[in-house]
Amino acid sequence: MSGRLPVLVPGHGLLVFLATLSGLCGIAYEVLLGRVLHNVLGDHFTVSSAVLLAFMAGLGVGALVARRWWRHLWLIELAIGGYALLFPGISSLVGGLLRSGGEGALWPLLLGAMVVFPPAFLIGCGIPLFAGYLARLSPRWAFQRVYGFYNLGAAVTVLVVEFWLIRRLGLTASLWAMASVNFVTAWILRRRFAEVAALPLPAPAATGGWRLEERVSLIVASFASAIFQSLALKLSDFLLGPFREGFALVLAVVLGGLGAGSFLAARYRLAFGHFLLLAVVGLLWLFAAYQPVVQLHAALYPLAEAYPPLGHVALKLATLVALTGVPAVAFGGLVPALISSREEVVGESGELLFLSSLANAVGFLAMVGYLHLHFDYGAILLGVGQLVLLAWLLALGLTVGRVLLAGALGGLLWFHLGHDWQEKRLYFGHTVHRSLETLDQATKRFVRYLPFKGRRDVVAITTSEGRGSRFFFNGYESIPLSDTTEVMVGVLSAMLTPPGEDRALVLGLGTGKTASGVNLLLGETDVVEINPVIIGMQPYLAGYNLDLLGQKGVRLHDADATVFVRQCRRPYPLIVNTVTTPLYFSAAKLYTRDFLEDVRSCLTRDGVYMTWMDYRVGEVGAAIMLKTLGEVFPHAWLAAMNGEYFLLFASATPLALHRPGLVAASPPLMDYFMRRDGVLPEWIPYALIHPDPVGYVRDREVVVNTLDRPVLEFALAEGEGGKGFLRFVRWLATTGARGEMARILGSATAWDPGVRHHFLEGQLGDDADLVVADRAALEKEGVDWRRVKGEIALAAEREMAERLRDAFGWRRWGKRMVAMNQCGEALPELERVLAAHPGDKALLHQAGICRARLGDLDGGVGYLRRALLKSP
Known part of the structure; x- marks a missing residue:
């Protein structure tokens, strides 16, 4: 042949x-x-x-x-x-x-x-x-x-x-x-x-x-x-x-x-x-x-x-x-x-x-x-x-x-x-490449980056003028490291944990702030992180996450969250998902029905699961997430961390605010919220705003997200992210959930509609739809919300000053009192505090202004002169 x-x-x-x-x-x-x-x-x-x-x-x-x-x-x-x-x-x-x-x-x-x-x-x-x-x-x-x-x-x-x-x-x-x-x-x-x-092949030697x-x-x-x-x-x-x-x-x-x-x-x-x-x-x-x-x-x-x-x-x-x-x-x-x-x-x-x-x-x-x-x-x-x-x-x-x-x-x-090559440009974050203007701004304001490189991933702490230090991961620039929201996420989750076992599972380590908030209240926390680089950089984040690694009861696991939950050996009363948005990496798997079923199997009978979503998932993404969550968990609540960031709490049994006073037992957390955020910890439950978010999709034809058909991932990839999310927020604001939340929270803690409004305005912004709707409800009830807001803010500043027991809290209180021209009431307190802190420049300045406003010009000048001498 x-x-x-x-x-x-x-x-x-x-x-x-x-x-x-x-x-x-x-x-x-x-x-x-x-x-x-x-x-x-x-x-x-x-x-x-x-x-x-x-x-x-x-x-x-x-x-x-x-x-x-x-x-x-x-x-x-x-x-x-x-x-x-x-x-x-x-x-x-x-x-x-x-x-x-x-x-x-x-x-x-x-x-x-x-x-x-x-x-x-x-x-x-x-x-x-x-x-x-x-x-x-x-x-x-x-x-x-x-x-x-x-x-x-x-x-x-x-x-x-x-x-x-x-x-x-x-x-x-x-x-x-x-x-x-x-x-x-x-x-x-x-x-x-x-x-x-x-046909035959030639002998190997012929090739x-x-x-x-x-x-x-x-x-x-x-x-x-x-x-x-x-x-x-x-x-x-x-x-x-x-x-x-x-x-x-x-x-x-x-x-x-x-x-x-x-x-x-x-x-x-x-x-x-x-x-x-x-x-x-x-x-x-x-x-x-x-x-x-x-x-x-x-x-x-x-x-x-x-x-x-x-x-x-x-x-x-x-x-x-x-x-x-x-x-x-x-x-x-x-x-x-x-x-x-x-x-x-x-x-x-x-x-x-x-x-x-x-x-x-x-x-x-x-x-x-x-x-x-x-x-x-x-x-x-x-x-x-x-x-x-x-x-x-x-x-x-x-x-x-x-x-x-x-x-x-x-x-x-x-x-x-x-x-030609500038390594720092790789650390701007991918979103700055969406217009010449944002790219130019990022180039001008970028200061430095501190990279932590693993075998595949790179994590960094990036610093820019006007934006502070941020957490950067493989092109994704996350929230500012100084933001207290993630700690609040952990604290609110712990408040809903049923009494009994004080232990929790946190999925995703990140900056460590959410895990820290959970562990300081519950005392035993397993934290699962897929990226060993993030685990290794935690000592550099101790100042931001209340020294998570130094806390007792924290166990870090280098593992994939989906596999860890699937192999769950002992059920948890609380599981918290803080893995990044489903827009990135493979995070969308944590929003599938398959994973949620594994989570339910890993919870105690009345255990609580917390997950989250933000405006970037858009209305389509929000509908898919809610429909999928409702397929597995019959009970769900929603909390607002800010105008764009929402938490979903889910359980097989009715939810309840089991532990509203839990933060009072943790001095580090009390100090953290009052000093960094100006928030009294007992206000945090007011972030809960809706008792049935799944109702948004209950009567709608929405495809459920599964591993075999990851519709959420594809909806976001096709450009639906961010679109129409405001429709969902307006639904939250107009479905009459305020009265039901008043009943739920009022049964567990003191319900004060004025305090709630003040807290939501601080978290969401005064023009947010939820805040505007709440303001309209107050007006309908005959409440002068402007007067109430000022009274609550002033009382809160004084309460925080007395709890903190140092000059820091009194500075904020004094600043507000001076701005409200209430020097007659403020001056005695300022001078009392100055007796203990005679060198505090801000207090000297505030006391000087009040002395002058009350007619004692010489005394006012004396305080102001002492304040000037404290200048560098």
Whole structure:
């Protein structure tokens, strides 16, 4: 047999099409299997890394041994589809094994690796075998054509899967849809290409033929490529936001680069060395063009916002292509450039793909194991360039001219790092890139950042003029560190905890302030945090979180919250969810019915679950969250922390304010609220404003959020975040909940409508809809709310001054008294306090003003002179 079938040449187009379908399915499974598996095993870094490495290893080993399966390409496609069809059941089995295995990281690592390796192995066999089949039909650039269409199809598919397929069908149905494509592909391969499969392969020795230097060069370049891909994902987080869709966008650019590079290798016959030089040029471009591209993105964002969601997706993708497209194409052309145009490409392509996959895996390990921990991103990018230049010299050999050229290009990389790259711009927060104005303001006001880098994540304390210090996490800038709201969240949650066991579970550590508020009142708190970097930086936040680590009864767990709750061994009377907004990362999983059912199983019979939402979820997001919560918990209350931030308390039994006076037993918390926020702790229950928030959606058709159909995540990703939330707030203000809350709170503590109004106005703002509605209710009751407000504020300042027992409280009281021109009543108290604090400048100033206003000019001047002498 000659090894050629000229009569089958017309079938080569169909074979390329089938290879494209196979690539389409392969990348779809990488996304879909990963999502399903992470729903079961969690998103902890170690688990995610094990799954990714197992997938890389499977692809590489599959490519290496593909020639052994020459006659069975159709069977491989059939097996891939069959595995996808069974995977929902396999994942359920994995979930059961995970629960039986107890806590610890090793068991989920092994489970994840074992489950993902088989399909990755089968997928890895595909490209060499398709290329080998095509070489028998049309040998010219067979591998390049298969590799190109395979990866371009994959690039398009990853976008279709992320932005359309899952959102329409859900995870399980999407897997089955892809499986059907594999089955059709297998059937056509079996029927149309059986004669090709029957042809013999040459002996292994007949393949290959590269110099050792070329192999080493490919390994070095692939190592650098993996580091670059990790950097591209981080740039996406910092610039575009740490959204889950960011991975799909970066993956699409990388796959598109593989396809484009393959076609460039075939069309223009670019050599291996050409692609390496192109990679260096691309890195130089990234250094030089980062700021202009970011500014262009900011300028175009308002236009993209007018056409959601396609406008957002198109702008993000275009931005990533502009920054990383050239290096992606260059790295993508390396393997195709080394493949010859011979007919027998199965063995040689398999070997090269194996080496490349292996180097990719090692590069990923180097990035997460060392580089990301110890180097700035600009320095890592520089290192990638140096590695590529090293690979170029290894591939072509050392000559004076090449060494000089490599030195010149390396020098240019150093120059652009020092001249164009500004690391601090990565820490502005992704939201500032939404207009040129906000970007310019952020550039001017940014002062400094203190980074804490882990193997994958970066957390920082950022400081800007006029905005103070804030908590920054992977491109997401959170609330000011000085804000007291998060402590209040923990305190209010503890007040609703049923009597009995004084213990709680807090999901999400963050700044540690919510956990601190809970633990200071209950005394025993388990805190679950998925990110070890956040755990490690807590000593730096002690001044903000009442020294959480120094408190007794606090236990920190480095784990995924969803897995921790699913493996719950002992029920809690209180579970508090402070994980970040469902807009980011994988946080939307904590708002699924699946997770809420696990939470209910982890609560005591009358236990309370607290979760939250803010205006960023929009009206659609709020409706989904409330509908899903109501599916699991029959009782729910809502509290307002400010005009944009709301808490949801839920339970299987009727809720009650069990412990309204709990804060009185904690002097640190009493002092914290009075000194930092000017709030009497007994006012905090007035944040509870609605006894039935689920009523907003009870009679509406709203899709429930589940792991299989994460509609909340997709609604927010499609631009619904922030839209229409005011409709929900106005519903809260107009549904007559005030009277019911008066009855509920009045049965547990003193109900004072004037105090409630004063507290809500301070928390929400005087023009908030809820405050305006409450004001109208007071007026209807004949209450002069302006007079009452002033009296309450003054009485509260005096009460806080007497409780604090130092000059600080009396300063605030004195300032208010002077502003109200009540010096006759204020002066005796000010002078009494000055006897104990004779050097307090503010008190001296206030006493001087009052003396002067009461006619004692000499006495007033004396106090003011003493105050001036205290000036620096």
